[in-house]
Amino acid sequence: MNRRYFVLGTAAAVRPIFAQASSEKVATAMIGVGNRGAYLLKAVMNQPDTRVVALCDNKPDRLDKAATVAAKDNPSTTTEWRKIIDNKDVEAVYIATPPYLHAEMAVAALKAGKHVYCEKPIGTTPSEIRDLVKAARASNKVFVAGQQMRTMIQLGTAIKKINEGAIGDILFVKAQRHATRDLPYDGSSGDWYYDFKKSGGYLVEQSVHNLDACNWAIGQHPIRCAGFGGINLHKNEPQGRDIYDHQSLTYEYANGAKLSFTQMVFHPRGMPVNNQTIAVFGSKGAVDLLYSTNFYPLDGTTQSVLAEKVEEKNDAHIRAFFDCVRHGAKSPADVVIGAQAALTAIMGNEACRQGKVIEWKDFGVDV
Numbered sequence: 001m002n003r004r005y006f007v008l009g010t011a012a013a014v015r016p017i018f019a020q021a022s023s024e025k026v027a028t029a030m031i032g033v034g035n036r037g038a039y040l041l042k043a044v045m046n047q048p049d050t051r052v053v054a055l056c057d058n059k060p061d062r063l064d065k066a067a068t069v070a071a072k073d074n075p076s077t078t079t080e081w082r083k084i085i086d087n088k089d090v091e092a093v094y095i096a097t098p099p100y101l102h103a104e105m106a107v108a109a110l111k112a113g114k115h116v117y118c119e120k121p122i123g124t125t126p127s128e129i130r131d132l133v134k135a136a137r138a139s140n141k142v143f144v145a146g147q148q149m150r151t152m153i154q155l156g157t158a159i160k161k162i163n164e165g166a167i168g169d170i171l172f173v174k175a176q177r178h179a180t181r182d183l184p185y186d187g188s189s190g191d192w193y194y195d196f197k198k199s200g201g202y203l204v205e206q207s208v209h210n211l212d213a214c215n216w217a218i219g220q221h222p223i224r225c226a227g228f229g230g231i232n233l234h235k236n237e238p239q240g241r242d243i244y245d246h247q248s249l250t251y252e253y254a255n256g257a258k259l260s261f262t263q264m265v266f267h268p269r270g271m272p273v274n275n276q277t278i279a280v281f282g283s284k285g286a287v288d289l290l291y292s293t294n295f296y297p298l299d300g301t302t303q304s305v306l307a308e309k310v311e312e313k314n315d316a317h318i319r320a321f322f323d324c325v326r327h328g329a330k331s332p333a334d335v336v337i338g339a340q341a342a343l344t345a346i347m348g349n350e351a352c353r354q355g356k357v358i359e360w361k362d363f364g365v366d367v
């Protein structure tokens with residue numbers, strides 16, 4: 001059971017809504033059915049209260065494959081995403097195109113009165129994000145960013161306790177997202193990846209999840225960032241590459257907490273320190289947030305666990321989106337969460353690229 005269900009509860013009060021709406025299915029379209037989009041499509045098809053009415057991808061082979069997967073719903077297909085926006089039958093849209101297209105597509109969909117599930121990062125520049133925040137606030141439709149760590153039950157339970165003071169004041173966070181290797185160079189998927197303007201690099205495209213979890217645990221977004229990055233191993237691999245293969249960043253938060261974050265793609269398998277970690281240090285002790293949620297008291301007393309391990313559902317975030325659409329549940333990753341996560345990552349890139357301390361307030365995005 002995901003956290004959203006728990007908040008809604010299983011009380012009789014929600015049942016009539018279920019019963020009332022059970023005959024209608026949310027008419028859903030998918031824009032981008034590549035690697036992630038194909039996964040999302042399968043998960044959407046598995047929801048009992050949706051039907052896939054339209055598919056879009058500008059690669060015809062992917063479109064065909066997706067149409068086969070969705071055959072039972074007999075969706076229309078198009079290579080032009082604006083046709084999805086203009087399609088009056090479409091109530092909800094999943095956007096899983098490369099990052100640089102997200103904001104433009106999401107703004108258009110919201111303005112056309114559609115509910116939007118937009119993959120992370122929700123934008124790659126402050127101005128795209130500013131436009132999207134404005135459109136989402138002006139709309140009465142659901143917006144869910146694909147920051148699916150927000151629907152992980154164990155993590156959410158541990159962070160709630162941290163936010164309530166279980167480890168005292170938050171003093172420092174040490175986190176990393178390291179990979180054992182670069183993504184493939186064959187362009188089979190993510191052929192946009194090594195182009196900084198299209199992906200934002202590893203930090204914006206992938207670490208946006210980890211940075212979001214850090215912000216969530218600290219309970220706010222950072223106010224400034226300094227850092228360094230570069231290409232030390234994969235110089236000109238693939239040819240023309242302009243994204244970093246490593247970065248080392250320090251963020252400062254308004255409450256005085258610091259986040260030390262590193263990202264790299266040459267962390268050998270089997271190294272004693274896990275490739276992804278988030279350690280949160282508070283005035284009462286520290287938590288290994290990403291795996292065990294073990295709490296290690298500063299006074300040396302016995303360690304305890306903040307949140308028990310539970311069986312997490314792979315489709316929890318997708319289910320949560322339809323609970324918002326069907327039952328008015330609160331978005332687990334609304335536009336503010338998506339914007340703060342993306343801007344935190346963008347801030348890290350700008351600090352490295354401009355070689356100076358970057359201030360959040362200079363982004364001019366009100367989140």
Ligand SMILES: NC(=O)c1ccc[n+]([C@@H]2O[C@H](COP(=O)([O-])OP(=O)(O)OC[C@H]3O[C@@H](n4cnc5c(N)ncnc54)[C@H](O)[C@@H]3O)[C@@H](O)[C@H]2O)c1
Nearest residue numbers: 032033034035036037057058059096097099119146189190
């Ligand atoms: N939430 C997660 O955990 C998660 C995991 C993987 C990927 N993602 C995100 O999903 C997005 C897609 O990543 P991917 O790995 O699936 O990439 P991909 O390249 O496999 O898929 C993107 C698809 O979009 C299509 N596309 C590109 N431009 C288009 C356009 N103008 N109109 C219509 N279709 C267009 C491409 O043809 C491709 O099929 C990225 O933003 C990525 O960050 C999220």
